[in-house]
Amino acid sequence: MTNIFITGTTGFLGGELLIELSKRKDINKIYCLIRAESEENAAKRLHHIFNFHNDQLNLDKIIPVLGDLTETELSLRLSADKRLADIHVIVHAAANTSFSPIYDNIVEKVNIQGLASILKWARTLQKLQTFLYVGTATICGKEITNRLIQEEESPDLKANHLVKYTHTKMMGELMIGEYLPSEKILIVRPSIIMGDSRQWVPRSYVIMWALASINFLRLVPVNSNAQLDVIPVDYASNAIIQLLFAKRKHGVYHISAGEQSATTLSKLTHAIESYFPDKPRFNFIEREMTREVKLWSRNKLHANNTLKNYTEYLSYWNREMKDAGDLRILLGGLDPYLSFIELGQVFDNTKLLQDTTIGLPEPAHEYIKRSVQFIENIDIFEAALEP
Numbered sequence: 001m002t003n004i005f006i007t008g009t010t011g012f013l014g015g016e017l018l019i020e021l022s023k024r025k026d027i028n029k030i031y032c033l034i035r036a037e038s039e040e041n042a043a044k045r046l047h048h049i050f051n052f053h054n055d056q057l058n059l060d061k062i063i064p065v066l067g068d069l070t071e072t073e074l075s076l077r078l079s080a081d082k083r084l085a086d087i088h089v090i091v092h093a094a095a096n097t098s099f100s101p102i103y104d105n106i107v108e109k110v111n112i113q114g115l116a117s118i119l120k121w122a123r124t125l126q127k128l129q130t131f132l133y134v135g136t137a138t139i140c141g142k143e144i145t146n147r148l149i150q151e152e153e154s155p156d157l158k159a160n161h162l163v164k165y166t167h168t169k170m171m172g173e174l175m176i177g178e179y180l181p182s183e184k185i186l187i188v189r190p191s192i193i194m195g196d197s198r199q200w201v202p203r204s205y206v207i208m209w210a211l212a213s214i215n216f217l218r219l220v221p222v223n224s225n226a227q228l229d230v231i232p233v234d235y236a237s238n239a240i241i242q243l244l245f246a247k248r249k250h251g252v253y254h255i256s257a258g259e260q261s262a263t264t265l266s267k268l269t270h271a272i273e274s275y276f277p278d279k280p281r282f283n284f285i286e287r288e289m290t291r292e293v294k295l296w297s298r299n300k301l302h303a304n305n306t307l308k309n310y311t312e313y314l315s316y317w318n319r320e321m322k323d324a325g326d327l328r329i330l331l332g333g334l335d336p337y338l339s340f341i342e343l344g345q346v347f348d349n350t351k352l353l354q355d356t357t358i359g360l361p362e363p364a365h366e367y368i369k370r371s372v373q374f375i376e377n378i379d380i381f382e383a384a385l386e387p
């Protein structure tokens with residue numbers, strides 16, 4: 001019987017991982033690192049994870065461990081916790097996933113120092129068999145564009161990154177080998193996790209927020225034909241758990257849509273267009289025109305600028321927004337997402353398909369149709385302020 005220690009369970013992917021792991025009979029205890037002021041508060045957070053989709057929480061099996069990855073004494077505290085002496089598997093899914101430069105310091109602290117604390121403790125565990133690190137396929141950086149990418153191409157210290165987050169995830173991967181032997185390390189690299197393929201409220205709207213914002217804007221400065229590797233959270237979680245218990249031939253796996261199930265923004269928007277008949281049709285313009293849109297929102301656009309040809313959208317924005325400044329807030333929040341979309345990166349999933357029975361994920365332009373009503377419920381302006 002396996003004992004597991006897992007981080008990040010209050011998040012999007014970690015929540016799904018915890019629920020699926022909790023159902024397995026071959027797992028004895030699951031200890032969850034949770035940020036909370038008290039045991040009572042931590043238990044409340046656990047209840048929230050399980051109540052979300054009416055799953056059963058068994059507190060004999062699922063045990064909260066209070067802790068914050070930014071604590072300087074975290075590894076010592078975990079080492080002193082006698083309950084954790086017999087851990088066989090660590091699943092490190094926690095991270096600060098912000099794309100905004102204003103959070104660069106905390107992103108570094110959580111994703112690098114926090115990981116180091118877990119690793120310092122992990123290497124003292126006598127029974128540790130596997131350290132599963134949830135990385136990200138986007139550690140390949142921004143220079144590899146418009147092609148299929150293999151696991152072996154990363155980490156590459158020469159890679160340039162769009163955001164600090166992916167840089168810290170790359171450095172994190174490199175760090176693990178300094179603490180643990182390779183046979184104990186399993187690195188999984190999901191591509192972009194958006195929504196859920198089941199017909200229910202996803203645990204988090206993080207990436208769906210970008211689609212909701214694009215759905216609001218309708219005229220979007222981005223190349224909509226770039227290939228986009230997107231998977232639903234339930235697929236990501238199932239694939240990771242299958243790999244954890246599989247006879248693995250590799251140490252690193254993409255968890256991705258790959259060439260066969262990749263999508264494009266064009267296909268995604270086409271899939272949802274008919275659900276919003278009152279909005280103008282989707283239209284895409286050059287990324288460089290973001291500047292013109294911002295000038296328009298300040299009432300400073302020159303009369304003969306090409307953006308003036310899009311009167312249908314300008315009047316729609318005027319109708320929909322009390323303050324055109326909201327348009328700048330939205331575009332500011334969307335900016336890194338649009339940059340990722342334009343990279344055209346697709347991640348090869350051959351290894352995952354060979355070593356598991358998971359099969360291909362449903363393409364995002366198919367499963368997204370089951371989530372259309374949730375797109376409408378997202379408060380896009382509120383979320384744009386918390387990137």
Ligand SMILES: NC(=O)c1ccc[n+]([C@@H]2O[C@H](COP(=O)([O-])OP(=O)(O)OC[C@H]3O[C@@H](n4cnc5c(N)ncnc54)[C@H](OP(=O)(O)O)[C@@H]3O)[C@@H](O)[C@H]2O)c1
Binds near residue numbers: 012034114
């Ligand atoms: N979502 C994607 O598209 C995607 C794609 C590829 C890889 N990934 C990777 O998948 C993992 C999960 O991502 P996600 O989207 O599920 O993220 P998320 O929803 O933002 O969840 C982040 C989790 O990390 C925890 N955390 C953050 N700071 C912490 C700290 N200082 N101490 C302890 N816990 C802390 C959060 O706890 P609180 O609830 O207390 O904040 C939460 O449980 C990450 O490693 C991410 O890099 C995600």
